[in-house]
Amino acid sequence: MSDQTLTILLFLVVVAITIGITIWASRETKSAADYYAGGRQFSGLQNGLAVSGDYMSAASFLGISGLISTVGYDGFLYSIGFLVAWLVALLLVAELLRNSGRYTMADQLAYRMNQRQVRTAASLSTVAVSIFYLLAQMVGAGTLVVLLLEVDEGLVKNVVIAGVGALMIFYVTVGGMKGTTWVQIVKAVLLMSGTLLITVLTLMQFNFNVSDMLGAAAEQSGSGQAFLEPGLVYGVTTMAKIDFISLAMALVLGTAGLPHILIRFYTVPTARVARTSVQWAITLIGFFYLMTLVLGFGAAALVGTEEIAAVDPAGNLASPLLAEAVGGGEGSTGGAVLLALIAAVAFATILAVVAGLTLTSASSVAHDLYASVLRKGKATEKDEVRVAKIAAFVIGAIAIGLSILAQDLNIAFLVALAFAVAASANLPSLLYNLFWRRFNTRGAVWAIYGGLVSCVGLVIFSPVVSGPTTGTALFADSDWSYFPLSNPGIVSIPFGFLMGYLGTITSREKASEERYPEFEVRALTGAGSETAHH
């Protein structure tokens, strides 16, 4: 059996397992609360695994280890931001959100504000963040499969993207939140086990001496000791340093504004379980990033930075190549088996994350735009769920189309952009609403649109989109890069908060202030919150 056959076989096993789960879950899904929130009966560990599954995307698994293997320590900075960010979710958001919302991010705003306005705004930013994130995953899936199966680019890549899209539409429309959550749980277990296996095998090569591994990595990287120090990419100029600080802000503040993470807190019965699930997520994600550190430096040491970059300049295949190396190298049975195994895990990762993202945007379109704005709350639950399924289909189709167009975009950039939009547009209104009595509709709407427009606008005028600076800009031949940074967060995040503040103090909304005491009691104690459905 050739390597490719084995890889394809394992891919098919992953697909079969996930389809099985989805069909089982569809039988358990009856009400709207089942479809949107999985019946709210997941345990802390289950939801912690699912949250981790949603979070540890292909960009984390392939992207961060790839970055570490090619640029060294600077790649590690990503993992730290991604982990520390969970404290914002734990301390400020998870429990209060669980108690004050139902199905979508907009619910907690709509409780005390003008529903039509805040739901429209929140739905728009939910879809925007999810689409950027979706693109990153689907482009990644195309690249991964083309490189692993050693097939010609072009048509096959498009077929793979369309196939992933079709599967994701299937998971979401048939399985709903329950199916998607179980797919995440299975994926998280597969990902953690696969990563642990490769980590242990890698450390064994160095007799568990981390210092030796780092030394070998520095030697094989071609950059010497600088490979183990910060600044290889982000320390070249002052502007690069500011760009890095901007990125760091988006990473740490973006997580608690990611809609597909936020709605996971609705799948548990109480705020206490929401807390436990974040704690499980922090534990799992923390150990996962510690392991990617070993994978990244291990890949540099055992495969070599030059070799990794030759296969894929962004380094995205560092982990699969490392798996092959520790399994016995190219041509050996062990190498082929481990390579196929890790590739299948990466594939499962992509499938699960795209499903979570599609469900999130479809829920928001159905629950916020259709049921509340269009039908003014007169839609039946059945109607709402039907529209959610149609929306999943449409969003899936749009994502497939955009991904085929966006094939050459850098995956890490798309993910960073999703985090920046989440931090600029979603986090300000979320925090103001939870903690500030005076906050009102105008404040929420200004914060969301202000953060969204400034963030996307600055990216359009950044060196990532045009100009010769980065060398990989979309329009390298013309230059309208008036904003010098690749990461907009350092400007757009404070701008989102400022707009929320200004919008609030320039208008008075008695109803919003009067309902705050009820909202606050509900958020802090869970009195009157949505309960579990059995």
Added chain:
Amino acid sequence: MAEDLTTSQQAAYHRIHDSDDFAVLRKRVRGFAFAGTAAFMAWYLLYVLLSSFAVGFMSVQVVGNINIALIFGLLQFASTFLIAVLYSKYAASQLDPISAGLLAEYDKKDV
């Protein structure tokens, strides 16, 4: 508005809101959340700034090839785990009993 509340619900919400227990709960929730956030953000920002502007310091080797930058990075992991554990202990002993009492108060309204 998201939903219409009954008079008894509204009365219960306001009774709880005005109670001393609720004032204590709010003070503790906000106290831990704001202080904790300020602490870990300052600690994280220090790390980010040192990584950008004090590369010389971060590059000092401590044991073998393990330098200060790596140790500092791992300390960020440790502090994240630590704050999460401290919060869960604090919440279980200082927050959950009060919120459970208030929730029971709310559920009594229908009796």
